[in-house]
Amino acid sequence: MADGTRSPSASPTAAEDAALQEALAAAHVAIWGYGVVGAALPPESRDLVVACELAYLDLRDELLALLSGRQVEPVDDEPGYTLPFPVLSAVDAAALAVTLEEGSSAAWTWVLDQATERSTRELGVAALGAAELRAVGWRVRAGRTPPTTAFPGLPEA
Amino acid sequence: MPTGRTRRATGVLRVNRQATARTAGTTGPAAADRRAGAYGEDRSPGLSGWTTMSGLLPAPPAAGTFTRRSLLVATLAGTALVAIGCTGSPGDVTDAVTPAQVDQLAAQVRVQEAVVTAYDQAVSSAPELAASLTPLAAQALAQLDRLRAAAPGDPGTTAASTSGVAAPTDPTEARAWLRNLVGTAAATHAAACPDFTGGRAALLGSIAAGLRGQETVLA
Numbered sequence: 001m002a003d004g005t006r007s008p009s010a011s012p013t014a015a016e017d018a019a020l021q022e023a024l025a026a027a028h029v030a031i032w033g034y035g036v037v038g039a040a041l042p043p044e045s046r047d048l049v050v051a052c053e054l055a056y057l058d059l060r061d062e063l064l065a066l067l068s069g070r071q072v073e074p075v076d077d078e079p080g081y082t083l084p085f086p087v088l089s090a091v092d093a094a095a096l097a098v099t100l101e102e103g104s105s106a107a108w109t110w111v112l113d114q115a116t117e118r119s120t121r122e123l124g125v126a127a128l129g130a131a132e133l134r135a136v137g138w139r140v141r142a143g144r145t146p147p148t149t150a151f152p153g154l155p156e157a
Numbered sequence: 158m159p160t161g162r163t164r165r166a167t168g169v170l171r172v173n174r175q176a177t178a179r180t181a182g183t184t185g186p187a188a189a190d191r192r193a194g195a196y197g198e199d200r201s202p203g204l205s206g207w208t209t210m211s212g213l214l215p216a217p218p219a220a221g222t223f224t225r226r227s228l229l230v231a232t233l234a235g236t237a238l239v240a241i242g243c244t245g246s247p248g249d250v251t252d253a254v255t256p257a258q259v260d261q262l263a264a265q266v267r268v269q270e271a272v273v274t275a276y277d278q279a280v281s282s283a284p285e286l287a288a289s290l291t292p293l294a295a296q297a298l299a300q301l302d303r304l305r306a307a308a309p310g311d312p313g314t315t316a317a318s319t320s321g322v323a324a325p326t327d328p329t330e331a332r333a334w335l336r337n338l339v340g341t342a343a344a345t346h347a348a349a350c351p352d353f354t355g356g357r358a359a360l361l362g363s364i365a366a367g368l369r370g371q372e373t374v375l376a
Contacts (some may be wrong), residue, residue, distance in 0.1 A: 105366065113359040118240065121351035125362040129347060132366035137374050148370040150296035151303070151363045 012116065017072050019107075019114035023127070024063040026107040028077035030056040033100040036083065040093035052097065052134055056104075060126060066123075094141035102152070103136035109153030128153055189275040254309060258353060259329050262308040262329040265349055265361065268342050272368070275324065275338045281322035290335070293371050297339075300364045336375035343368035 011017060031053055038049040065073040087096050108128040115121045132152040139147035150156070221338050254262070276294035280287045325331045346365035 047363055105363075109359045109363050113355055115204045115358065116354070118351045121354075121358055121362075124358075125347050125350040125365060128362050129343075129366045129369045132370045136370040146292040146296070146374070148293060148296060148374055150299045150367050150369060151360075152366040152370070154359065154363045 011072070013069070013070065015114045016116050016120055017067065017070060019111040020063055020067055020120070021072075021075050023104070023107040023111050023124075024060065024067065025075050026104045028075070029065060029081055030100045030104055031060065032077065032081055033096060035094045036087050037097045037100075040087045041090050042089075043067040045090070046099045048137075049097075053114070055130060055134070062123070079096055094143075097138040098135055098142055098144070101131045101138060104131040105135065105153035107153075108135045129150075216328060245254060253355075254357070258357075259309055261349055261352060262304075262357070264307050266301070266304050268345050269297070269304050269364070272297045272339055272342045273301050275335055278324040279331045279335045282326045283328040283368065285328050286331060293374065296367060296371070299368060303360060307360055332375055336372055339368050340372040343372055 023073055034049050034056070036052040038046055038053075040051060064074050084099055085092065085095070085098070105128055108124050108131065111124040112121055112128070115124060132149070135149075135152070136147045273294070275291055276297055280290055280294070307357075325334055343365050346361050346368065350361040350365060353361060
């Protein structure tokens with residue numbers, strides 16, 4: 001790491017930091033992805049999209065501060081990402097939002113698995129719960145039943 | 158934070174503009190690296206979140222990483238769990254649980270048993286709810302199974318209690334009663350989650366989130 005940033009291998013929270021980096025990467029993706037979601041939805045649905053995006057902007061800012069405070073260089077966002085499927089309708093948009101939230105949930109369950117700091121686990125459980133609540137709303141819009149999952153962020157079996 | 162607010166105000170438009178250029182991200186060396194790196198130790202952390210999410214890509218790294226022992230502790234039943242039990246493996250503090258944590262895990266199992274029982278009671282009291290509640294009840298039962306598997310030495314046969322209050326017979330009231338109980342259980346699991354580490358923390362957090370989702374659906 002340049003500029004005196006800490007080497008991950010030298011940190012007692014290296015695994016936790018790596019997991020937080022993945023959560024940050026997922027937040028970057030979600031911020032980008034909700035732009036795609038918003039573009040495919042009618043204007044009356046934009047408030048919901050903006051609310052979701054704002055949640056990820058807040059999360060991103062919190063993660064940036066947390067990692068920077070540990071002298072860890074946070075991962076940056078990318079100029080573009082690969083869409084998992086074409087987003088051509090409102091249902092596609094809702095499905096993409098579900099994908100974004102489930103990706104975030106996977107990242108945060110990994111944070112919970114790797115975290116050594118209690119405060120990080122507190123952050124993780126809150127972020128995971130919020131992601132699943134958003135996911136439920138989007139699954140309803142995507143017509144999925146049931147809209148809930150037993151184990152958000154974890155493999156089903 | 159001024160910078161954040163600025164981005165928020167223009168966030169959707171900004172991303173819309175990016176969306177029009179998203180094909181740039183689907184081809185070329187960067188995209189190839191992204192796909193190839195999804196399973197490698199040297200994968201770009203900035204992209205792994207998306208590879209986790211992409212339905213077109215092979216099994217996500219998160220699924221692979223969760224096969225680690227720490228998660229197996231939380232997901233696999235039987236002797237492997239009993240073997241680590243309260244003592245844990247030497248040097249493996251992530252998998253170890255203290256006697257107090259054993260008690261707490263047992264308490265979380267009881268909480269989840271009460272959720273499963275509550276679903277049964279709600280359906281019994283208001284059969285017209287069966288169609289909508291059955292999938293949720295199945296999820297609650299699956300959660301209970303995994304939680305029991307993660308609780309060292311849990312007998313898994315304790316009778317559950319819903320505080321002795323019978324489910325209302327009116328469907329609307331029964332739903333509200335169930336929602337309250339599920340929400341309370343979610344909060345209890347979420348509060349317990351930070352007390353654990355490794356796979357158990359992930360499992361409790363995940364179950365708490367799942368129940369939060371159920372609470373929303375029951376509204």
